[in-house]
Amino acid sequence: xxxxxxxxxxxxxxxxxxxxxxxxxxxxxxxxLYWYRQAAGRGLQLLFYSVGIGQISSEVPQNLSAxxxxxxxFILSSKKLLLSDSGFYLCAWSAxxxxxFFGQGTRLTVV
Amino acid sequence: KQEVTQIPxxxxxxxxxxxxxxxxxxxxxxxxxxWFRQDPGKGLTSLLLIQSSQREQTSGRLNASLxxxxxxxxxxxxxxxxxDSATYLCAVMASSYKLIFGSxxxxxxxx
Numbered sequence: 001x002x003x004x005x006x007x008x009x010x011x012x013x014x015x016x017x018x019x020x021x022x023x024x025x026x027x028x029x030x031x032x033l034y035w036y037r038q039a040a041g042r043g044l045q046l047l048f049y050s051v052g053i054g055q056i057s058s059e060v061p062q063n064l065s066a067x068x069x070x071x072x073x074f075i076l077s078s079k080k081l082l083l084s085d086s087g088f089y090l091c092a093w094s095a096x097x098x099x100x101f102f103g104q105g106t107r108l109t110v111v
Numbered sequence: 112k113q114e115v116t117q118i119p120x121x122x123x124x125x126x127x128x129x130x131x132x133x134x135x136x137x138x139x140x141x142x143x144x145x146w147f148r149q150d151p152g153k154g155l156t157s158l159l160l161i162q163s164s165q166r167e168q169t170s171g172r173l174n175a176s177l178x179x180x181x182x183x184x185x186x187x188x189x190x191x192x193x194x195d196s197a198t199y200l201c202a203v204m205a206s207s208y209k210l211i212f213g214s215x216x217x218x219x220x221x222x
Contacts, residue, residue, distance in 0.1 A: 004155075006188065032208045043214035044155075051208050059209075062198075065177040080113075090154060092210070100202070100210055102155040 002027035006091045006103030013110055019064075019078040022107050023091030026072065031093040033074040034100070035066055038088040050074060086110045115203055117213035124191055125221050132186040132216045134201035139179050141203040146175050146186050149198045149215070158199075159186070170222045189219045 006023045013019060025031050032051050036044040044061045048066035056066050063082055067075045074091060086109050094100040114137045124130055134144070138192070143162050148157040159168045159175040167176040172185040184201060200215040 006124045012170075022145040034210060037175070044202075044212040046209065046211060047210060049134070057207070057209070084133070088152075092155075092202070094208070097204060099157055100145060100204075101157060102147075105152075 002093075002101065004082045004091065004093055006101045006106060008106060009104065010107045011109070013108065015110055016080045019076070019081050019085070019108070021076040021089055021091075021108075023076075023103055024072055025093045028072070028093070028095055030071060031095055033068065033072075034092040034094075035074065035076050036090045036092065038075060038105075040087075046093065048076070050099050052097060081110045083110050088092055113141075113203065113205060113209075113211045114209050115201060115213035117201060119215050119216055120214065121219075123219040123221060126191060126193060128191050130188050130191055130218075132188070132199050132201075132218070134184040134186070134213055136163075136184075136203050136211075137181045138205070140183050141179065141205060143176050143204050143206070144175075144184050145202050145210075146173075146184075147200045147202065149200060151192040151198075155200065184205075188218075191218075193220045193222050196220050 003026045034049045035047045050068045089106045091103040116135045118133045145160045146158045161177040172189040177184045187219045198217050202212045204210050
């Protein structure tokens with residue numbers, strides 16, 4: 001069966017520090033991969049999505065970047081965090097035009 | 112640009128009541144629509160997926176309908192229970208595999 005792993009679960013980082021969040025999927029190949037951010041009490045904002053290795057679509061120009069170094073690995077990064085980067089980050093995958101599944105999320109607090 | 116709206120933003124009902132959550136989208140060129148549940152501080156759990164060629168899907172006490180031409184979907188919850196309390200989100204997938212979310216409906220079922 002397919003599973004998605006996202007880590008860490010919580011993270012507290014100082015302003016100006018780098019960020020790397022990792023998401024991996026098991027049990028499938030060539031998944032669509034997604035990164036979302038959720039502000040407190042709000043909906044999900046699509047940040048990046050990828051339909052294949054090296055293919056990244058950016059939805060919101062900002063202080064973040066994404067990479068897909070392997071088929072089932074999706075990484076969200078920042079060189080210098082801002083206070084406004086705080087939030088709940090969620091990774092998801094889908095196989096083509098089918099059901100999407102989410103990881104458990106990373107709560108990032110920038111201090 | 113696809114926009115997804117959910118009404119109401121919040122809902123409080125007594126246990127046992129039947130209820131309807133609404134989701135609307137501006138671009139009818141979708142491949143599927145998915146309903147999710149999110150408990151506080153957690154990731155998203157998939158409830159129902161409706162492909163664009165389908166009109167409805169059912170799972171237990173949940174029934175979701177899709178009217179693609181009018182850009183609307185409803186999630187019907189029968190005989191609500193306190194355990195149904197959560198935020199319910201709908202999302203549509205476009206031809207680019209982009210998955211766009213509404214802002215959600217926060218549901219509270221009172222014992």
